Amino acid sequence: MWANGLKxxxxxxxxGRVSTLEFRNGISYLKKALTHDNANRILSISDLIDASTSxxxxxxxxxxxxxxxxxxxxxxxxxxxxxxxxxxxNAPPPVPPPPAAPAMAMPIEVEKPERIPLREIHLExxxxxxTNKAVAAQIDAEIRDLDLHLTDIDVDxxxxxxxxxxxxxxxxxxxxxxxxxxxxxxxPVQFADASLHGExxxxxxxxxxxxxxxxxxxxxxxxxxxxxxxxxTLNDVAGDHLEKLLKNGIDLRNVRLGGPLAEDAVxxxxxxxxxxxxxxxxxxxxxxxxxxIQQGGWISPAQDNQQMPMRVVFGPAIREPLIQGIAAxxxxxxxxxxxVSMISDDRGNPYVDIIITGSLxxxxxxFKIVNKLDKFTGGAIGRLLGNPEEAKELLNDLKSLKxxxxxx
Numbered sequence: 001m002w003a004n005g006l007k008x009x010x011x012x013x014x015x016g017r018v019s020t021l022e023f024r025n026g027i028s029y030l031k032k033a034l035t036h037d038n039a040n041r042i043l044s045i046s047d048l049i050d051a052s053t054s055x056x057x058x059x060x061x062x063x064x065x066x067x068x069x070x071x072x073x074x075x076x077x078x079x080x081x082x083x084x085x086x087x088x089x090n091a092p093p094p095v096p097p098p099p100a101a102p103a104m105a106m107p108i109e110v111e112k113p114e115r116i117p118l119r120e121i122h123l124e125x126x127x128x129x130x131t132n133k134a135v136a137a138q139i140d141a142e143i144r145d146l147d148l149h150l151t152d153i154d155v156d157x158x159x160x161x162x163x164x165x166x167x168x169x170x171x172x173x174x175x176x177x178x179x180x181x182x183x184x185x186x187x188p189v190q191f192a193d194a195s196l197h198g199e200x201x202x203x204x205x206x207x208x209x210x211x212x213x214x215x216x217x218x219x220x221x222x223x224x225x226x227x228x229x230x231x232x233t234l235n236d237v238a239g240d241h242l243e244k245l246l247k248n249g250i251d252l253r254n255v256r257l258g259g260p261l262a263e264d265a266v267x268x269x270x271x272x273x274x275x276x277x278x279x280x281x282x283x284x285x286x287x288x289x290x291x292x293i294q295q296g297g298w299i300s301p302a303q304d305n306q307q308m309p310m311r312v313v314f315g316p317a318i319r320e321p322l323i324q325g326i327a328a329x330x331x332x333x334x335x336x337x338x339x340v341s342m343i344s345d346d347r348g349n350p351y352v353d354i355i356i357t358g359s360l361x362x363x364x365x366x367f368k369i370v371n372k373l374d375k376f377t378g379g380a381i382g383r384l385l386g387n388p389e390e391a392k393e394l395l396n397d398l399k400s401l402k403x404x405x406x407x408x
Contacts, residue, residue, distance in 0.1 A: 229258020
């Protein structure tokens with residue numbers, strides 16, 4: 001039995017030779033009957049579904065094939081091919097038939113071909129399997145329960161400037177697996193398991209090459225409960241940046257990059273030349289934090305590359321351990337909370353701005369806050385943690401500056 005549900009059936013004669021061959025799954029897609037002579041040579045292969053493709057064969061005394069006949073009636077075949085051999089038993093290449101006499105040119109008016117009046121295409125409950133083993137991430141994606149509706153089809157190869165558009169509506173479940181470096185080793189992971197729906201416009205043809213290279217702008221909703229990422233922690237990808245944060249009592253090592261969605265997430269994305277680009281800022285809410293992906297971020301699964309600038313805003317489950325970590329440096333609760341407020345939004349939730357780059361299997365994360373602290377304070381944070389009195393004085397100055405720039 002094959003993966004597509006077809007089954008192979010073979011019957012044999014009393015001499016153990018195949019007499020019938022069939023592929024079917026309720027309906028026969030291929031069925032052939034074979035006959036043999038006393039020398040076990042195949043005399044004919046009859047197509048029991050399309051008799052016009054039946055074949056019969058002739059042999060010489062040395063059991064060499066000399067004639068192949070194509071057609072339902074071997075005595076009156078539609079096509080006969082004769083094979084000859086030289087004295088050494090080699091089969092010379094076939095002699096091409098003589099060229100046909102040139103046809104006389106006739107002054108016939110040919111009407112300009114019109115655009116095919118195809119307006120809609122509907123695909124329901126379809127399944128696609130896409131793999132890319134040429135990259136380190138070893139992408140293996142399954143798209144199932146796909147409902148795709150293409151409407152307002154307006155494609156005219158002779159005027160793609162005005163006529164190169166298809167409106168698409170889709171709904172599907174997407175599961176993406178592959179390989180990624182976790183805990184220092186390449187391991188099988190799940191990149192995404194999402195239910196989504198959306199719509200948008202597609203330009204199916206490249207105007208310069210006239211080849212099928214769809215470029216699309218789609219508004220996609222990733223439904224609540226979908227899982228995106230979550231197989232890696234910042235400890236897997238952040239490297240030296242985490243060490244600098246740890247010196248300030250900020251411990252983000254166990255924070256996971258991704259997870260299940262706590263609410264629907266809507267993204268306006270552009271797809272062009274196998275690259276997915278975020279065309280508007282995108283807000284993704286997860287149980288312990290939220291991601292705010294900046295406009296212009298992109299992912300290329302085909303090239304196994306990405307550049308994703310985003311802000312990660314931490315909720316209570318991560319905020320409290322952060323406060324405790326900074327407090328453990330001995331600055332006291334009040335000063336600790338003042339430090340946290342300096343890297344917090346208007347809701348009091350601490351955040352970090354990061355950029356994720358590199359391959360999907362081994363991404364790199366850069367924390368903008370590290371560079372800002374080094375540049376702005378010139379190492380003053382380190383002195384704060386070692387000298388509480390100096391910390392109080394400097395923090396009061398910084399709080400005054402912060403109040404000056406608060407939104408009114």
